[in-house]
Amino acid sequence: MYNTTYHRASSVEEAASMIAGADDGKLLAGGQTLIPTMKQRLAAPTDLVDLRHIADLKGVSVAGSKVTIGAGTSHADVANSAEIRSACPALAHLASHIGDPHVRNMGTIGGSIANNDPAADYPAAMLALNATIHTNSREISADDFFVGMFETALNDGEIITAVTFDAPESAGYQKFPNPASRYAMTGVFVAKGPGGVRVGVTGAGSDGVFRASDMEAALSADFSSGALDGVSVDPSGMMSDLHGSSEYRANLVKVMARRAVDAAN
Known part of the structure; x- marks a missing residue:
């Protein structure tokens, strides 16, 4: 170093x-x-x-349907939070499968979304939950926050302080993890709310996390895994590397999305 x-x-x-x-x-x-x-x-x-010793950045609170998670809250704390398990069990499930115990106890939700690794789990959840990312200077919608692979809308020196979202009516997350790193080769978070269904996909896109609009339309009309039978995933937008081809990941998107819907129902 x-x-x-x-x-x-x-x-x-x-x-x-x-x-x-x-x-x-x-x-x-x-x-x-x-x-x-x-x-x-x-x-x-x-x-x-x-930032690890700033108490104001840590903790989970739920007021009505509004969920707030401090940026310094560890993955383990999200996974073990009774409030998160009640308001959005899919997010607790997601957090419980990040990395290994060391990573879950040291890593934070704010650090994860700020880094925006193309195979990280939280970005898919933030998109699907229509979350708002709060910083020390402004609020940014998840749709505007994730710009590209390892890129976000954060300015130099801007600090994420919290994320907020409305608890979904139902949600599910499923991923196909790399057996060594446990990063998502493909992960799909599906959330159903009053505004319809949102689907966030991580680990597969060549430009990082993205929303699957065709799946959203199909699931908004029929929230069942069978509704995805007629939806195709274009491999040209998928990542291809030594772990899997773009065609393989395109298939994984559909498989993980079906499993996520089943988990939500």
């Missing part, structure tokens, strides 16, 4: 000030991506601003 200056922030305001004063600073949430990247000398920030 290269030399870096470590800063431990005690508030969001302090963290924002620290990162603004750094030449080439990085925000440290759970560190499950950034630290290994630094160890491989693929990143060399002059400063690290640690």
Whole structure:
């Protein structure tokens, strides 16, 4: 690793000030991506601003149908939250299958969506749940937040503080994990609400997470896995690598979507 200056922030305001004063600073949430990247000398920030000790960034609350999750809340805490299990059990299920116990206890929901790894689980859920991403300066809809592979609408130094969404009427998430990393080779989150059905797909798209509009239309008319029989998935927009071809992933999208609907019903 290269030399870096470590800063431990005690508030969001302090963290924002620290990162603004750094030449080439990085925000440290759970560190499950950034630290290994630094160890491989693929990143060399002059400063690290640690967000892990900011109490205001942690916790889950449910008020009526509105669910709020602090950006610093770990995957394990989301998975084990009684409030999340009641309001959106599919999200608790998703969190319980991220990585391994170490990753689930260190990684955070804010860090995951800020990194926007094309195979991460949370981005699909945020899209399907029509979530709002709150930062220290504004609110961003999930549809506008995820711009492309490893890209988001965040400005330099902008800090995610929380995510909010309305509890769905029903939802399901299913993924086909890479057996080594447990990242999603394809993961599909399906959520049904008053506005219809939204489907978020991760791990498969060549440009990262995306919404499956044809599936949304079919499921809004008939929320059953059989409604997807006539829906085709174009492999030209799918990722192709040593783990699976674009045609293989296109098929996985449909298979995981059917399983997600079955899990929701």
